[in-house]
Amino acid sequence: MSVDNEEAAEIINNLRNERDTLLEKIRSLMIRLEHAERRQQNSSLMMLYDEVTGLPNHHKMDRDIGSMLWDFFKLPKPPKISVLLIKLDENFNHVRQAFNPDVFNNILSTLAERLKLMLDTRGLLYHPRLDEFAVFIFDSISDHDLAGLAYDIRDNISGTIDNQVYRVKVGCNIGIASFPEDGLNKRMLLSSADIALSYAVGRGADVVFFSEDMRQKVIGNLEMQNDLLSAIEVKTLFELSENFTLYFQPIITVDNIVEDGINCEDFKAEVLIRWKDPNRGSVLPRNLIEVAEETGLILPIGRWLLKASMMKLSEWRREYFNLKLSINISPRQFFNRGFTEELRVILNETGVRADDIYLEITESCLFNDQDYASEEIKKLSDMGFKITLDDFGTGYSSLGYLNKFKTDTVKIDKIFIEGLSEEGKKRELIKSIVKIGHELDLDVVFEGIEELEQLKEAYSLGCRTFQGYFFSRPLPVEEFEQFMNGCKENYIAFPD
Ligand code: C2E
Ligand code: CA
Ligand code: CA
16 A cells, blocks of 8 residues: 555654654653652652752663653754753862761762852753752753853852851862763763863863764773773673672562462573672672772673573573573673673573573663664563563653553562552553553562552552562572572461
8 A cells, every 4th residue: 555645644644643642651650650659759759859959860860851852852943952061070089088978978069059040041950960060051052151150159168158167169070071962862962071080080171072982081090091901801791790790689489378378380580690898898889889880890790790690590490490590781781782692692501491580670771772672572572581670650751651661570669568568650560560560461560568568558559579578688699599499299388
């Protein structure tokens, strides 16, 4: 069937309208949820604002910039959006070391107040890191005016903070990048601003605008670092198993709940990394993963973890023949071009079947580059892997993702736990996630279950798969084996 241009235009128009209506619905649901959260001042929202300055933090910044670009990108002539990243200088660190936390917080708040006051409605202010502020400007202002604004910011920050007890002066460097010319998506735009900022810091310049040749230089450096890393990789892989260890946390699919226990239908385990560092002691995985992501070390660590987990699963196959593993995949791993090939090799080496492995990917990871992500997920599914959407409900336009990305499982984040027991927006959202999940044939997992009451509530809303301290904390290998041996009859007794 052939359609003429006019018909094609109409079809496209209708499809666009349909998509926009859907997007609008999802967005208004998210906004309503956010408003409800704001009223309740609950922990999930606290996580979006810095406690000391009251400013939105990096999670909120990530969300906002993502959604704004998404909106503006659809316009025929998108306006210019500029990002100014402001890094406080060494003096700020000295202040931190020299003063007690109350005084330090006071100084930080003063700097934030100055910025709020001077910016007023000219831009949105964020506090993404302890020593960094960020400003988004939507006014399509010229580079000349942007530079003027940046110098104003510098002057406001570096004015002496003076009271009877102390007298302090903090300086800053500023990196600037603008959408669309310096980056068409969130990742590119923020990375351009970051590159401009590191140039400013490196050269002791107050204000630096991003330019493409800076990126080329950074890429050159990174490639060199990667070469170095792969050169030491053999050694690192060996050392990794001495430094890192795997913990396993049970994920239980419940058949039914009886008076004194639970009949189980299925067992999985989430693999969680632990670092045995002789100097730092036990490092929290979130910090470890963050650093590993930043340095690129996540690639060898992730590869080791995948291989070590799958080797363990193949050892366990005879004993626990139904057990499946759920493995966290970090954004950098997921977006690494060799990822699928790497998995293929590990499957061959360990003899594990792909459909016994769930790959956990967070929705914020998918937001970065949706087309690539969608293709990659399809490739992994075609190889047989199961895909879990992790930390669900903490990112932007979550419900839309259920349809867009072909996942098998969705994990409702633990921030929803407190919404389980009381009637309200969170509970309604949990219900709709479960409903949509089931309609799309997805397994819905509730994580962070700590008490029997929470388990029963989530069960009554239609969830059947659970993870949390109520069943077990993450366990080292031997203790996990004991746990599994205790479940051989597919029954778990409630603690007395
Ligand atoms: P996650 O993927 O959301 O993992 C679940 C986290 O919740 C784990 O923290 C687990 O110990 C904790 N948890 C489980 N049940 C409960 C509960 O009932 N209550 C509470 N309050 N917490 C519970 P953990 O092990 O500290 O890991 C934190 C995060 O670090 C993980 O969050 C994941 O994002 C990351 N991570 C851990 N291991 C790996 C890994 O091997 N690779 C990657 N890429 N990330 C990892
Ligand atoms: Ca996870
Ligand atoms: Ca999670």
